[in-house]
Amino acid sequence: MKLLRQSSPDPQQLALQLDFFSSDFSSQPKVDHPAPERTPGSLLPSLPLSNGDANAPIPHGKRRVHVGEHILDYTLVRSKRRSIGFMIDDDGLRITAPKWVTLTEIENAICEKQRWIFTKLNERREHSARRLQPQMEWRDGATLPYLGHDITLRILGTQAAGIAYNADTKELTVCLPGAAAERQLKDRVQGWLQLEAKRIFAERLPVYAEKLNVSYQSFALSSAMTQWGSCTADGKIRLNWRLIHFALPLIDYVIAHELSHLREMNHSPRFWATVQSVFPEFVAAKKALRDHAPETLPIF
CATH class of the missing domain: 3.30.2010.10 (Metalloproteases ("zincins"), catalytic domain)
Structure with missing residues (x-):
């Protein structure tokens, strides 16, 4: 509106x-996540993996993380911004993060935002399926x-x-x-x-x-x-x-x-x-x- x-x-x-x-997710605003403080011992918890093929090739230009029972591939873009940004587009999850933030801190942020991420990915998948329905x-x-x-x-x-x-x-x-x-x-x-x-x-x-x-x-x-x-x-x-x-x-x-x-x-x-x-x-x-x-x- x-x-x-x-x-x-x-x-x-x-x-x-x-x-x-407005289900055009590519035009949705980014959801920012403040960059975490870099404290020793801030590690991604051990997450069990019960589905998906962890041995499948990682798509070019992507990174992979295990989140709960899911395997999540995402694109990481480094920038001068001061926070970690999440966006769902046609290519899946895209994360923009400051250059000084470590991968561990980024994956911790993914865990914290996993509910939003998987909700939006599912919405995107359903939206794409509807687009394939015959006219x-x-x-x-x-x-x-x-x-x-x-x-x-x-x-x-x-x-x-x-x-x-x-x-x-x-x-x-x-x-x-x-x-x-x-x-x-x-x-x-x-x-x-x-x-x-x-x-x-x-x-x-x-x-x-x-x-x-x-x-x-x-x-x-x-x-x-x-x-x-x-x-x-x-x-x-x-x-x-x-x-x-x-x-x-x-x-x-x-x-x-x-x-x-x-x-x-x-x-x-x-x-x-x-x-x-x-x-x-x-x-x-x-x-x-x-x-x-x-x-x-x-x-x-």
């Missing part, structure tokens, strides 16, 4: 945005997410144009000429999803505006590639139409988040307390949006 200002601050243009797809095929019988559930796409070959959703069977029927191109099908489905998003947002915004005792000036759909929503100081709300893919509680969280900015135009503790006052489950919703991989959504 970012506070955006023009070079000449204008209160009418001040905007706060709710970022999405949706635009054909009869395909499924796509709508309000947190998969619905089935039905294509009816006819000269009459139309689209209809059956909530009982969870089927979206699209009428198209037999020679219609895939682009026409995508445009028809996207148009329907955007209309649904506008309808549902229009229903939910007043609910949370009343709870927060705030008034918004207007709202519009957004197709932003980096934000779920935004709010300006003069009450203009923008909500990403692709929220329609998610369950209603996640939509409500984004709406509550943006409307809360009309009371606190920041991301201070008071802001989050405001969000929590109307949406107590905001932490879980925030994590669900942050962890969701963009590759699992249909490409239009």
Whole structure:
């Protein structure tokens, strides 16, 4: 989430945005660990190894350490910085450390940070696995997410144009000429999803505006590639139409988040307390949006 200002601050243009797809770990900030004091006897404890192949070749440019039951390969970069930095990127764990810090001290720091390291490595692995999932095929019988559930796409070959959703069977029927191109099908489905998003947002915004005792000036759909929503100081709300893919509680969280900015135009503790006052489950919703991989959504 970012506070955006023009070079000449204008209160009418001040905007706060709710970022999405932040599971891009390569852009995550480094987590710094203060360089340890160099005291005699500060040794890495003896750690048992019960899985993995300790005899496997160490990749070029990497170092290897045993941490609990794991074998951990990492890249070490020496620098003039005054602390030990940890980062997870496409190449795994990368550590930046001052030139004077010993390997023993670095490996002690790895042990202390092992929970964070393995959590982030697992998240990265899951993220990469989702990226390998096959993309949706635009054909009869395909499924796509709508309000947190998969619905089935039905294509009816006819000269009459139309689209209809059956909530009982969870089927979206699209009428198209037999020679219609895939682009026409995508445009028809996207148009329907955007209309649904506008309808549902229009229903939910007043609910949370009343709870927060705030008034918004207007709202519009957004197709932003980096934000779920935004709010300006003069009450203009923008909500990403692709929220329609998610369950209603996640939509409500984004709406509550943006409307809360009309009371606190920041991301201070008071802001989050405001969000929590109307949406107590905001932490879980925030994590669900942050962890969701963009590759699992249909490409239009």
